[in-house]
Each structure stands twice: as C-alpha cells, then as structure tokens.
Amino acid sequence: MNPESFMIMRHELVLTLAFVFILVAEVFTGERNKEKIKSIAVALFAIVTAAGFLPAATGSLFGGMYEASGTTTLMKNILNIGTLIVLIQSYTWLGRPENRDRIHEYFLLLISTLIGMNFMISSGHFLMFYLGIELATIPLAALAAYDRYQNRSAEAGIKLILISTLSSGILLFGLSMIYGVTGSLYFPEVAAKLTSVPLVIMGFIFFFAGMGFKMSLVPFHLWTADVYEGAPVNVTSYLSVISKGAAAFIFIIILFRVFPVISMTWEKVIWVIAVMTITIGNLFALRQKNMKRFLAFSSIAQAGFFLLGFIGGNRLGMTTVIYYALIYIFSNLAAFGVVSVIAEKTGKENMDDYDGLYRTNPGLSITLMLAMFSLAGIPPVAGFFGKFFLFVAAAEKGFYVLVTIAVLNTIIALYYYLLVVKAMFINKSEAPIASFRSDFMQKLGLAICIAGIVVTGFASGLFEMIRNLSYGI
Amino acid sequence: MNILSWLVIIPLLTITGILLVKDARQTKIVSAIGMGIQLIVAFVIVFMYISLRKSGNTDEMVLMSSFEWFKSLNIYYTVGVDGISVAMIALTAVVVFAGIFASWEMEDLKKEFFISLILLATGVFGFFISLDLFTMFLFYEVAVIPMYILIGIWGSGPKEYSAMKLTLMLMGGSALLMVGLFGIYFNSAPDGGELTFNILEISKITIPIEAQRWFFPFTFVGFGVLGALFPLHTWSPDGHSSAPTAVSMLHAGVLMKLGGYGAFRVAMFLMPEAASEMAWIFIILTTISVVYGAFGAIVQKDLKYINAYSSVSHCGMVLFAVLMMNRTAMTGAVIQMISHGLMTALFFALIGMIYGRTHTRMINEMGGLMKVIPFLGVAYVIAGLASLGLPGLSGFVAEMNIFFGAFEHPDTFHRVATIIAISSIVITAVYILRVVAILLLGPIRDNHYISLGDAKWYEKLSLLTLIAGIVYIGIAPLGLSNIIRESLLPIIDKIL
Numbered sequence: 001m002n003p004e005s006f007m008i009m010r011h012e013l014v015l016t017l018a019f020v021f022i023l024v025a026e027v028f029t030g031e032r033n034k035e036k037i038k039s040i041a042v043a044l045f046a047i048v049t050a051a052g053f054l055p056a057a058t059g060s061l062f063g064g065m066y067e068a069s070g071t072t073t074l075m076k077n078i079l080n081i082g083t084l085i086v087l088i089q090s091y092t093w094l095g096r097p098e099n100r101d102r103i104h105e106y107f108l109l110l111i112s113t114l115i116g117m118n119f120m121i122s123s124g125h126f127l128m129f130y131l132g133i134e135l136a137t138i139p140l141a142a143l144a145a146y147d148r149y150q151n152r153s154a155e156a157g158i159k160l161i162l163i164s165t166l167s168s169g170i171l172l173f174g175l176s177m178i179y180g181v182t183g184s185l186y187f188p189e190v191a192a193k194l195t196s197v198p199l200v201i202m203g204f205i206f207f208f209a210g211m212g213f214k215m216s217l218v219p220f221h222l223w224t225a226d227v228y229e230g231a232p233v234n235v236t237s238y239l240s241v242i243s244k245g246a247a248a249f250i251f252i253i254i255l256f257r258v259f260p261v262i263s264m265t266w267e268k269v270i271w272v273i274a275v276m277t278i279t280i281g282n283l284f285a286l287r288q289k290n291m292k293r294f295l296a297f298s299s300i301a302q303a304g305f306f307l308l309g310f311i312g313g314n315r316l317g318m319t320t321v322i323y324y325a326l327i328y329i330f331s332n333l334a335a336f337g338v339v340s341v342i343a344e345k346t347g348k349e350n351m352d353d354y355d356g357l358y359r360t361n362p363g364l365s366i367t368l369m370l371a372m373f374s375l376a377g378i379p380p381v382a383g384f385f386g387k388f389f390l391f392v393a394a395a396e397k398g399f400y401v402l403v404t405i406a407v408l409n410t411i412i413a414l415y416y417y418l419l420v421v422k423a424m425f426i427n428k429s430e431a432p433i434a435s436f437r438s439d440f441m442q443k444l445g446l447a448i449c450i451a452g453i454v455v456t457g458f459a460s461g462l463f464e465m466i467r468n469l470s471y472g473i
Numbered sequence: 474m475n476i477l478s479w480l481v482i483i484p485l486l487t488i489t490g491i492l493l494v495k496d497a498r499q500t501k502i503v504s505a506i507g508m509g510i511q512l513i514v515a516f517v518i519v520f521m522y523i524s525l526r527k528s529g530n531t532d533e534m535v536l537m538s539s540f541e542w543f544k545s546l547n548i549y550y551t552v553g554v555d556g557i558s559v560a561m562i563a564l565t566a567v568v569v570f571a572g573i574f575a576s577w578e579m580e581d582l583k584k585e586f587f588i589s590l591i592l593l594a595t596g597v598f599g600f601f602i603s604l605d606l607f608t609m610f611l612f613y614e615v616a617v618i619p620m621y622i623l624i625g626i627w628g629s630g631p632k633e634y635s636a637m638k639l640t641l642m643l644m645g646g647s648a649l650l651m652v653g654l655f656g657i658y659f660n661s662a663p664d665g666g667e668l669t670f671n672i673l674e675i676s677k678i679t680i681p682i683e684a685q686r687w688f689f690p691f692t693f694v695g696f697g698v699l700g701a702l703f704p705l706h707t708w709s710p711d712g713h714s715s716a717p718t719a720v721s722m723l724h725a726g727v728l729m730k731l732g733g734y735g736a737f738r739v740a741m742f743l744m745p746e747a748a749s750e751m752a753w754i755f756i757i758l759t760t761i762s763v764v765y766g767a768f769g770a771i772v773q774k775d776l777k778y779i780n781a782y783s784s785v786s787h788c789g790m791v792l793f794a795v796l797m798m799n800r801t802a803m804t805g806a807v808i809q810m811i812s813h814g815l816m817t818a819l820f821f822a823l824i825g826m827i828y829g830r831t832h833t834r835m836i837n838e839m840g841g842l843m844k845v846i847p848f849l850g851v852a853y854v855i856a857g858l859a860s861l862g863l864p865g866l867s868g869f870v871a872e873m874n875i876f877f878g879a880f881e882h883p884d885t886f887h888r889v890a891t892i893i894a895i896s897s898i899v900i901t902a903v904y905i906l907r908v909v910a911i912l913l914l915g916p917i918r919d920n921h922y923i924s925l926g927d928a929k930w931y932e933k934l935s936l937l938t939l940i941a942g943i944v945y946i947g948i949a950p951l952g953l954s955n956i957i958r959e960s961l962l963p964i965i966d967k968i969l
Contacts, residue, residue, distance in 0.1 A: 316545075378618050379611045388607075388651070392546065395655040400687075403655065407648040414644055418621060418637065426625040426633060460543045467545050 007057040008068045011076045012118050014051055018044050019111045026104035034103060038094050041107040042087050049080040060124055064186055067124040070469040075121050075249045075322065082242045082329040083114055085448055089337045090234040091441035093344055106146065109139040110238065117246035121253070126175050126185040129250065130168070133214070137164040140243060144231040156230030163213060163223040171210025177203030187258050194261045201265055208269060214247040218277040221300050228296035233343055236292055237336035240299040245325045248306050252321050255310060260473040263313050270311045275405055277304030282412040291339045291349050294416070295332070298375060301413060302328060308390045308406055312397035315472035320393045322466050324386035327374065330452030331383055334371035337446045338364050345436050351420060355429035361436065365424040367446050372417040374453045377410055382457035475538035476518060477552040477602045480562065483511050484595040488588050497583040504587045508570045515566035522559045523956070533673060533963050534604060547669050551605040556960030557807050558601045560953060561734060564811045565601065567942055568726040568818045569594045572719035574935035575822040578829070579627070586627055589619040590719055597727050606654050606670040606739065610647070616728055617643045620720065627717040639712035643699055650695025656688030657743055675743050676967060685747035692740040693755065700732025701788045702755070703762040709785050710769070714777035718825025721777065725784045726818035730810040733791040737803065737964065741795065745968040752796045753886065759796060760890045762789025767900035776824045776834045779904060780817065783860060786897055787813045793894055794875040797887070798968050800961055802878025805871050807957045812859070812867035812946055819856040819939040823849055826932055830925045836911045840918035848928045850913045852936045857905040859943050862898055867946035872898065874954070
C-alpha cells in the first residue's frame with residue numbers, strides 16, 4: 001500500500017474514519033451530552049458527502065479485488081447524498097427520550113452498512129462482493145430491530161436477518177457453480193471463461209435469485225412489506241432507497257461485466273421477472289392502507305422498473321438506471337420524509353388519517369403530492385424523465401412488448417398514487433391531523449428532496465455526465 | 474427570447490404572482506392580467522404570422538427557435554408555428570381568458586384553483602408550439618394532470634369517480650402514445666443517421682412501412698382517447714359534467730383539440746402510409762362517435778351531460794374529417810376544432826352561470842328563463858345555433874368544409890360514412906332546439922326564478938369574447954381558412 005492506493009479507496013476510508021470518530025466521541029461524551037452526538041454525526045456525514053465530490057483517483061487494489069472507476073465513484077456519491085438525507089430526516093426522531101442512549105448505535109450501524117455497500121460496488125472479485133453484501137445487510141437487520149422493545153420492530157429485524165442469510169446462501173451456491181466452471185472468481189477472468197453451458201445458466205439463476213432477494217423482486221419480495229412496516233420509518237426509508245439502489249448498482253455492473261456472454265439468457269429471465277415485479281407490486285399496492293406498507297409495495301414495483309434499464313445491456317440502460325436511482329432517492333425519501341414527520345408528531349400511519357391534510361398542513365401535502373407525482377412519472381417533476389428514459393432504453397433494444405406492459409402498469413400505479421393525493425386534497429375529514437410546525441431539520445430534509453425532484457429532471461447536464469461514465473456490454 | 478416561449482413563460486410568471494399575493498381578490502386580478510397579456514401575445518403572434526406570410530416567407534414553420542436539451546438522445550426544446558398552431562393558440566388564449574372570468578366567483582381555495590387552471594393552460598400552449606415529440610409529450614401530460622385536482626376538489630356530483638376515470642383514461646391514452654413515440658423515434662433514421670424527435674426532420678424521411686403498421690394505431694388511438702374516439706370516449710360525459718365551469722370550458726374547448734391536432738400532426742403526418750391503410754377502421758369508429766354522441770345528447774336531462782355528449786359528436790367530426798385526408802376536409806377539421814372550442818366553451822360558461830342562479834342543471838326543472846335572464850338566454854340560443862350549424866355562425870363553415878371534403882371521395886364506403894355522419898346535423902338540431910324550448914321559452918316554471926339577476930359585467934365580458942369569435946368565423950371565414958389551407962399543404966403532400 002502506498003499513499004496513492006489510499007486515494008483510490010478514499011470513499012471507504014473516509015467513511016471508516018467517520019465511523020471511528022463517532023465511536024470515540026461516544027466514549028468521551030458524558031451522560032448529559034449524548035444528544036450532541038447526533039449533531040456531530042450529521043455534520044460529519046455532510047462533510048463526508050462533500051468530500052466524495054473531490055476529484056477521485058481510479059485504479060484497482062489488492063490484485064484486482066477492489067476496483068474504483070468514475071462509475072463507482074458516481075454511484076457512491078449518489079448513495080452518500082441519499083444517506084445524508086436519511087440522517088437529516090432521522091434527526092428529530094433520534095432526539096426522543098427512548099433513543100437517547102443509543103443514538104451512536106444508529107450512526108455506527110448505518111455507516112457500516114454504507115461501507116459495505118461501497119465495497120460491494122467497487123468489487124472486482126466475487127469474494128469481495130460477498131463480503132460487501134454481508135457487511136451491508138447484517139447491520140441493517142440490527143437497524144430494523146432498532147425499536148427493539150416493540151414486537152414489530154424486533155420481528156422485522158429477525159425476518160430481515162433470516163431472509164438475508166437465506167438469500168446469501170443461495171447466492172453463494174450459484175457463485176460456487178460458476179467458480180466450478182470457470183475456475184476463477186475475478187470478474188474479468190470469469191467473463192472471459194464463461195460459456196453458455198447449463199451449469200453456468202443454473203449458477204446464474206441462483207445468483208439472480210440471491211440478488212432478487214436484495215432488490216426485493218417478485219417472487220423474492222415477500223419479506224419486504226413486513227420488514228418495512230415493522231422497522232422504524234427512517235430505517236425503512238434507508239432500506240427501500242439506499243439499500244435497494246446499491247443492490248441495483250452492483251447488479252447491473254455484474255450483469256454487464258461478468259455475464260455478457262449469456263446475455264441472451266438473462267434477457268429472458270429479466271423480461272419475466274420485470275413484468276411480474278411491476279404488475280404484482282402494483283396490484284398489491286392498490287389495497288394497502290398503511291402508508292409504510294403502501295410505499296413498500298410501490299417500491300417493489302419501482303424495482304421492477306429498474307429492470308427495464310438492465311434488460312437491453314446497453315449504455316443508455318446503465319445511464320438511466322443510475323439517473324433513475326438518483327431521482328428515486330429524492331422522490332421516495334420525500335414520501336418517507338412526510339410519513340416520518342407525521343408519524344413523529346401524531347403517531348398516525350394510515351392513509352385514512354391523511355384525509356383533509358391539505359387544509360391543515362399544506363406544505364407537507366404539496367411535498368407528498370410532488371413525491372407521488374414523481375414516483376408515478378408525471379411531468380414536470382423528475383420521475384417523468386427517469387421513467388421516460390428507462391422506457392427509451394428498453395425500446396432501443398426492441399423490447400416493445402415489455403415497454404407496453406410497463407407503460408400500462410404506470411396507469412395502475414398512477415391510480416394508487418392519486419389515492420394519496422385524493423386523501424390529502426379531496427377527502428373531507430371530521431378530525432383531520434391538526435396543524436403543526438415541523439422543525440428545522442425536518443424542513444431541511446424535505447427541502448433537499450423537493451429541490452432534487454424539481455431540478456434533476458430538467459438538468460440534462462447531469463444526465464449527460466452520467467452517460468459519460470456509463471458503459472454497455 | 475423567442476416570442477413563442479413567452480406563451481409558456483407568462484403563465485408560469487402568473488402562477489408565481491398568484492403565489493406571492495395574499496387574498497382572493499388579488500388572485501383574481503393577477504390571473505386576469507396574466508391571461509389578458511397572454512391573449513395579447515397570442516394575437517401578436519397571429520399578426521406576426523400573417524405578416525410573415527405576406528412578406529413571402531414560405532417556410533413550413535415560422536418563428537422557430539431551438540435549444541439543445543438532452544444531447545445524447547438528440548432531444549431539443551424546439552418551438553415553431555404554422556397556420557394551424559397559430560389558430561389553436563389564439564383559440565386557447567381566448568378560452569382561457571373567458572374561463573378566468575367565468576370562475577370569478579369561485580369561493581373555496583381560490584388560489585389553488587387558479588394555479589391549477591393556469592398550469593393546465595401552460596401545458597396546452599406548450600403542446601401547440603412544440604415541434605419536438607418529447608417536449609410535446611411532456612406538455613401533453615402537464616395539461617392532463619391538473620384536471621384531477623380541478624375536478625376532484627371543485628367539481629360537483631360524483632366528482633371523485635369522474636376525476637379518477639378521466640385522469641386514468643387520458644393517461645392510459647398517453648401511455649399508448651408513448652409507445653407510439655418510441656416507435657417513431659427508433660425508426661426516425663432508417664439510413665443509419667441520428668435518431669431524432671423533431672417532427673420536421675422525421676417528416677422528411679419515410680418510416681419503414683412495417684414499423685408504421687405497428688405504431689400508427691398506438692399513436693392515433695393515444696391521441697384519439699383525448700379526442701373522444703369511440704369507444705374510448707366514456708371519460709368525457711362524466712368528466713365534463715362533474716368539472717367546475719372554467720374547467721369544462723377549457724377541457725372541452727381546448728384540451729380535447731389536443732387529440733385532433735396530435736392525430737394529424739404526429740400520427741398521420743409522420744406515418745402517412747399506415748394512415749391511409751388503416752383509415753377505414755377509424756372512419757367507422759369516428760362515424761359512430763359522431764352519430765352516437767348526438768343520440769346520446771338527445772336523451773340526457775342534465776345540461777352538462779347534453780353538452781358533453783354533443784362534444785363527443787363534434788370532436789368525433791374532427792377526427793372523421795382528419796381521416797378523410799384531403800385539403801377541404803382537413804381545413805374543415807381545423808375550423809371545427811376552433812369553432813367547437815369557442816362554442817362549447819360558451820355553452821359550459823352559460824351552463825355554469827345558469828346553474829349559479831337556479832342551482833339546478835336539470836332541464837325539466839327550469840323553463841321560461843328567457844324572460845328573466847335575457848342576456849344569458851340569447852347567448853344560449855346563439856351557442857345552440859352555432860352548434861347545429863346555422864349559416865353565419867362558425868359551425869356552418871366547419872361542417873360545410875368537412876362534408877364537402879368527405880364527399881370528394883368517390884367510393885361507396887366513404888360516401889356512406891359521410892351520409893351517416895351528416896345525419897348527425899339533424900339530430901343535433903333536435904337536441905338543441907329541445908333544450909332551447911324547454912329551458913328558455915314557455916312559462917316560468919318556478920316563481921323563485923322571477924327574481925333572478927341577469928349577467929354581471931365579468932360574465933358578459935366572458936360571453937362576449939367567445940361570441941365575437943364565433944360570429945367572426947361565421948361571417949368572415951376566409952381569413953382563417955386561408956391561413957389553415959396553406960399550412961395544410963405540406964401535410965397533404967406528405968399524405969397523398
């Protein structure tokens with residue numbers, strides 16, 4: 001190791017430093033000052049996020065197990081931005097008396113999962129990839145059980161850890177078959193030696209199933225709604241946005257770099273899974289009353305839309321996946337942000353409770369409406385651009401039937417997103433949620449999201465920048 | 474800054490202004506001023522267009538400007554107008570202006586109402602000036618979504634159901650349209666050049682016929698939903714009758730024209746071969762629209778439903794004329810769009826005003842209104858006569874052109890379809906005269922109606938703006954039809 005190699009893995013090292021800093025700070029603060037940790041940690045993470053945008057070195061380390069390129073740096077920065085918003089949104093919730101003694105735990109667990117995701121994205125070797133994925137999921141289960149004295153939260157933690165272990169096992173099984181055929185776990189070597197023999201196809205299917213659990217694709221989605229509902233809102237938003245985004249990123253990298261030879265096979269698999277994921281996610285979302293479950297199913301459907309960028313194996317596909325992930329982060333975090341603010345103030349989480357919200361809390365209602373429109377893909381907010389380009393990416397390779405199915409599904413999705421808008425703007429309520437003021441950090445979190453939702457779509461420069469860093473098969 | 478872009482910027486500035494002011498009164502004034510300026514700009518554009526043509530400019534599109542947007546996908550913000558879009562812009566400006574005054578007495582959530590209404594108008598203006606399919610589609614959706622909120626909050630009757638039905642059906646149409654646009658885009662460079670969304674550039678090449686056969690139905694039906702193409706018209710009666718006055722005006726008057734406009738500007742202009750192959754299917758459907766809509770109007774008792782079905786019939790006529798694919802019929806189609814836009818906006822404005830006084834829209838609960846509110850009564854008769862195509866008013870000019878054009882086709886199929894469609898004129902006369910007789914003439918049904926007041930100044934302003942348009946087109950149609958005819962040339966050349 002030399003100083004340059006430190007620069008190559010700067011993102012991970014900076015995060016690790018932040019991790020250590022918070023740990024030390026926790027040790028050296030007295031009982032009375034525990035509250036201060038959250039301010040320090042959020043400020044620290046803001047610096048970490050900003051530092052991510054400094055010009056980064058590229059190259060590979062550990063004999064090719066770790067690789068950093070412009071693409072991975074971009075992905076890590078996107079995840080950092082999302083995590084920063086999540087932390088800002090958790091600020092008020094962490095100040096609750098029952099969370100006082102374990103504020104630092106929240107930050108430590110969150111940052112360690114993020115480190116795991118960064119390693120996962122930068123991996124050049126399946127072992128590294130596996131280590132990253134484990135580091136990213138095990139602390140997540142602890143986070144889901146953060147409200148451990150509530151049954152539902154503890155249950156969510158257990159469910160998440162069991163499902164992750166199972167999916168990791170399946171994933172490893174698939175990788176072992178691929179190793180058996182190719183004799184290597186390095187991405188370039190596997191890609192070079194891969195042939196379309198049945199064992200490889202089978203290995204790929206197992207690998208795909210493992211990734212399907214992480215991205216909560218149908219039929220591997222059953223854990224999603226329960227875990228999302230049980231976990232604290234802020235953890236849920238982290239799970240549904242950052243964790244899913246990171247999984248999508250590494251999945252597309254591996255598909256494009258390791259499995260181009262069998263692209264004819266995975267096109268078909270993805271076609272079927274995408275249709276199932278979008279349709280079933282949508283149909284289940286229609287009937288949800290609890291906002292967290294509702295957003296859980298909507299996020300399953302959204303994961304299906306990501307697959308439209310995967311399927312063509314084209315450069316435009318990768319561009320739009322990254323671009324849509326950024327938009328999805330802003331939109332979904334805005335939605336979760338509003339849900340979390342309302343849950344924080346009133347404890348209400350059901351859609352019926354939102355009846356007449358516009359008359360009492362216009363700001364929150366408009367934020368949630370923009371988020372819903374963005375998720376539904378309505379212009380002029382960013383979701384429209386993201387969805388449109390995803391469809392273009394799939395249509396470029398001639399998947400018109402898939403695009404048509406997906407486009408018709410956006411109408412189903414529009415229906416349930418409009419139900420939320422209807423509750424807030426149109427429905428009358430005997431006892432609407434009383435008017436209240438959000439505090440500064442809650443407003444800041446939502447303001448960042450709104451700015452993102454409004455600006456990202458029109459910012460064609462951003463799209464071009466992402467395109468320059470993307471690649472196809 | 475190109476003058477066309479101001480058509481999008483002024484509404485956005487008006488919305489900003491509304492956000493800044495405090496009370497309801499100021500909101501009204503800001504909206505009225507903003508849309509007044511918009512009206513002026515629209516007519517400045519009309520005169521600029523006419524003088525450009527007089528000075529010998531024969532470009533297909535004038536006042537063009539273009540900015541690069543998404544470079545790698547070759548998406549540009551490109552604007553430009555020809556005679557047809559200029560006419561549609563003028564129509565939109567007039568209807569929006571009248572709509573602002575028709576909703577002068579809106580009570581609940583006034584600010585939000587005007588913001589949504591003007592946002593809708595922004596989408597419509599943007600649609601008519603766009604020459605790039607991407608921006609066109611974007612503005613199209615911007616115009617549809619505010620409808621949900623507008624009908625849902627300020628509507629009447631089963632408003633939640635109607636709002637959802639209308640939104641989902643129209644967005645369903647735009648979903649089909651999106652697939653059609655992808656098909657056009659990826660076939661826009663058959664010789665291996667750069668793919669483009671630019672309408673003018675695509676019109677220079679020929680999209681392969683197999684691709685046309687696939688994507689023409691998507692595009693045409695996508696626009697057809699908005700143009701109330703049978704059997705996808707069912708959102709229209711529910712939506713229009715539940716919507717508040719200004720929204721019905723704007724929606725039936727202008728938004729439905731997006732369908733007809735898009736159908737020939739995009740679907741037929743860019744895929745003419747498939748269009749002539751498949752025209753017969755759609756001619757059958759539109760003939761059904763025309764006659765079915767008129768019959769539907771006869772049996773309705775609610776004023777708004779009558780007018781909504783009549784809109785289905787008249788907008789069906791637009792699509793019918795477009796599919797005839799000759800210059801006379803298509804000129805008629807565009808005149809019909811404008812004529813129906815003014816006429817139906819007038820109808821809905823009047824219905825709103827009558828409802829505001831009598832608190833009912835059921836025709837058999839009213840009677841003899843001509844004696845108590847003569848101004849509104851006369852205006853209603855004028856709108857009715859325009860609707861049934863009385864010479865001297867705009868409806869006559871439009872229908873004459875359409876049916877003359879349609880009859881130019883010598884074959885049996887076209888002639889039969891035309892004759893069936895023409896029969897709708899008689900049916901129209903039945904439902905219009907029936908309403909006039911029950912509603913306006915005869916004894917006053919209810920003593921409560923004797924004390925009703927006639928139109929106020931802002932109502933008169935709104936109505937007179939629209940009537941002026943109808944009478945102008947009826948008496949001096951040549952100005953308008955000349956503008957339209959010469960702009961149709963490139964389209965006709967391409968289709969034939």
